[in-house]
Amino acid sequence: MTHAPGELLAPATFALDPAFAIAAVDRRLFGSFVEHMGRCVYTGIYEAEHPSADTDGFRRDVLDLTRELGVSLVRYPGGNFVSSYRWQDGVGPRAQRPTRLDLAWRGIEPNEVGLNEFMVWAREAAVEPMMAVNLGTGGVQDAVDLIEYANHGEGTFFSDLRRSHGVKEPHDIALWCLGNELDGPWQMGQKTPYEYGRLAAETGKAMRMVDPRIELVAVGSSNSRMPTFGTWERVVLEQTYDQVDYISLHDYYEPIGDDLASFVASSVDMDAFIDAVVATADGVGAQLRSRKRLKLSFDEWNVWYQSRFVGQQNLDWTFARELIEDEFTVADAVVVGGLLITLLRHADRVGVACQAQLVNVIAPIRTRAGGPAWRQTIFHPFALTARLARGSVLRVEVSGPTVPTAAFGAVAALDATATYDEATGGVVVLAVNRSLDQALPVDVDLRAVVDRHGDLVVTEHQLIADDDAGASNTEATPDRVVPRTGSGASVRDRHLHCLLPPLSWTVIQLEPSVPGPPTP
């Protein structure tokens, strides 16, 4: 189907039925990532001399924005950084902590912030910690010592060391990553899948001996274009299946040349990546005659203009340099909104997701050292999704027009998911119009929800769209791109009708017009 620019596309339709719930909306899907990289930690979350700094040296302006973003969980301390990190460097009296070379990002690491400081920050930010252990240059013993330090009560060398550092109660960190991207040649201590699988299995086993309550994440492929993708997951899981709870996925999206249409459809690629890892994990499970179903931890995802990155080998050794501080556009925000839709759509298998990273480094929050903090465009779809998505994700099967893309062929113009809160009857529809130049009418059949809860009305309608898809927020214009209140969405004859502008991300919340429990 082709259309003249400006013309409306044919309507896209789908039906929502509470009987077809995929899974509960797990708050862990709204995770983020703080790595000792560039200015994410130093002059990002932490800047002791900043006017807004609290008594621990954390920037209050960044803490406020982190809470506003709705982040539920934060992965720490890396990333590539963790593959040669000695966690012992970051604990104890600050004056005695060593300054080290960070081989991953050619940083000078003063170790002013380490595990205990991060945990103070995490409490302030009201986020769950997700801790990574070094399985690049480190091994079983380092990981066991770390979990004894972090999670054991008292009366042993490392737990008493923690107590001597002023932290009397154990941190009780539940979620642990067994290394990071060890399939990558850029990694300190790169491994074959078998080498990594054995090490991860033994490390996980030993860590569980210290604390059986923990949940473990095995390292998956650094992205689906890695030459070992597929084989890596299979071999790693053949070694680790019984030990781990999650397998990780990482991927970053950017336009190839000026191919905006394919970029806006990036969630097609993320969908396929998730489906492939689910199939591989289930294949290994079947081969092992296991009843256990692994979950996925998409613990690094975002838009990242990697083609603009000068490359780690071209960096000088520097403390807290500006590193990959991409300035995000309206189009990037629409893509991020689409990627969140994909993560929700897979809520039955994706149990953890972390947008990478939180501050400055390809991040929704930007800061200037000594200056203000502001929201990038991609802040907004994340914050709205985290605030509004509630209850269960419902299955959405879209019918409607397609748009052509060079990378994926014809793709549905409408990318959508929806959540449903059984207690209130509230429905939230999240949608992207992938057409670059045509508005898309959408018709959502709500009869099954109305049958249970009575008539629904639109209570909130926000969108990211702009005449200039390249517009961004800067220190000088921090609110150039903000969500706009939508108009015209309404429920008629038990159907939601709305019109999505070209290249846009939209969220619409509906509530029963008469609040109350569902009718039996």
Ligand code: AHR
């Ligand atoms: O988030 C930036 C980097 O991307 C991380 O350190 C690494 O894990 C990935 O390659």
